Amino acid sequence: MLEVTLREYGPAVSVPLGTEAGRALAVSGVLQSATPDPDRGGHWLLRAGSRVGALRPPGGPVVRIMPKTPVSRLFFLLGFSLDPARAWRDSREGTVDTGAYDDVVPALAHAVERQMDAALRQGVLQGYREVEESALVVRGRLREAEQIRRHFGRTPPAEIAYDAYTADTAENRLLRAAAERLLRLPGVPGPVRRRLAHQRVRLADAAPLIRGQELPRWQPSRMNFRYQPALRLAEAVLRGNSPEHQPPGSNPLAVDGFLLDMNQVFEDFVTMALREALREHGLTARLQDPHQLDTAGLIRIRPDLVVRTGDGRTPVAVVDAKYKVERADGLHNADLYQALAYATVLGLREAHLVYAAGRRPERFHEVKGTTAGPDGRGTRLYQHSLDLSREPEQLRSAVRHIAGRLALAGNRSNSTS
Structure with missing residues (x-):
């Protein structure tokens, strides 16, 4: 079977592709662009964006999108969105076991199967x-x-x-559906495929999920504690751009596969990791906290993270995560305008932007014309960068540094109130 390899935000690649497959990729929105190649008949120019993984358009080749971040590090970041408390306690690379695989789909299949095996080792939950x-x-x-x-x-x-x-419970139905979904994905290695088939047999008493139905809901409890890591990965599999379990009436993608959006992975990592680190300073945080920009309430804003006092009443800092590289001049004007709007609405004297990479770990801009506070400073817009190529413990240290900066903002806010 023909395979095409793209790189996240890499250059466009000219690929021999039928009209149906090319159009399916173009309308799906999973690539940054998919257009006919004007210089080569029967070819399409494919360019990947922020989504990584593998997909297969109808009648077309398997398209693999390789991430810029090493796969083991990517799954370390993913672990924060799946289980932030555990991931914060355990900074090892192996929080999500990806084996020796350096491609997203094989690594995911291996990780899910290992978690399933650990969950079922004491028997199938009833x-x-x-x-x-x-x-x-x-x-x-x-x-x-x-x-x-x-x-x-x-x-x-x-x-x-x-x-x-x-044994026909929501938990077992989710695990069985994830195993079956992975068995149909392109690129799952033979040894992993055989182990997944074995796990599916162990879950044979759980009813299969019906195409088009929403995923069954489960609640964390003492009884399903050993299942929880596997369940969180299973839900990630089933929600990873699969057309199978979307609500009736939705418009499923014309392609099949598994994709992770690095924008979402990075945002989840930053917000979840900061929330855990801020607890060490006695602060709370709200994710995607909704507010209105105008007095009429017509323009809505939703910062990624609003830091509040321990009782949750008073905002002390605001953070927005940006999965992009800081420019050479350090300026992303639209991002700075957005951060200033957040600070203005929340009545804060500073706002923080966190980028996926940058030339300096931290810099700030003092906004001209803003009222000086007791410390003689106007509103400041901070830009931080997290180098995703660094080791997990180094990433945790960088997150702790940003959390410390946010805690200082809280202390200044308390001293002036």
Whole structure:
């Protein structure tokens, strides 16, 4: 099977591609661009954006998009969005075990299978589920309304409802669906595929998910504690641009595969890691905190992270994460305007932008014309950078430094109030 390899935000690649496959990629929005190659008939120019992974358009080749960040580091970042408290405590690269694979889909399949194996090692989790059915004998309680409506004056069968102790639970259905989804993805290595098939057999008593239905919901509890890492990865698999489990009436993508949006991965890492680090300073944080820019409430803004006092009442700092490289002159004007708007609405004297890379770890701009505070300073817009090529412990240290800067903003706010 023909395969095409692209690099995240890399140059466009001319690929022999049929019209149907090319159009499917163009309308799907998963690539930054997909256009016919004007210089080569039957070819399309494909350029990847922020999404990484693998996809396959109908009648077309497998398209692999390699991330700029090493795969092991990418899954370290992903671990914060899946389980931030555990990831913050454990800075090892192996929080999400990707094996020796350096491609997104093989690494993901390996990680999910290993987590499934750990979850099922003590046996398949069972739980109570309400069952309604027709039966020849009465079990549980009689559904009187249904009995009269369906079988008035006749016995049996009886319309009954009872609680069944079964392996057909939301948790097991999610794990089975994730295994089946991975088994259909292109690029899953043979040894991993065989282990995934084994896990699917272990979960045979769980009902398969129906195409088009929303994913079953589960609640973390003491009973499913050993399942939780596997469940979080399973949900990431099932929501990774799969057309299979989108709500009815939605417009599913014309391509099939698994993709991670690095914009979202980076934003989740920054906000989740900062929230955990800020707890060490007695501060709380709200993610995607909604506010209105204008007095009429017509223009909505939603900063990535609003830092608040320990009781959650008073905002002390605001943060926005940007998955982009800081420019050579250090300026992203639109980002700075956005940060200033956040600070103005929240009544703050500073705002913070966190970039995926930059020439300096920190710099600031003091805004002209803003009222000076007790310290003689106007509003400041800080720019921080996190080098994603660094080791996990170094990343944690950089996050702690930014959290310390935010805590200083909180101390200044408290001293002037």
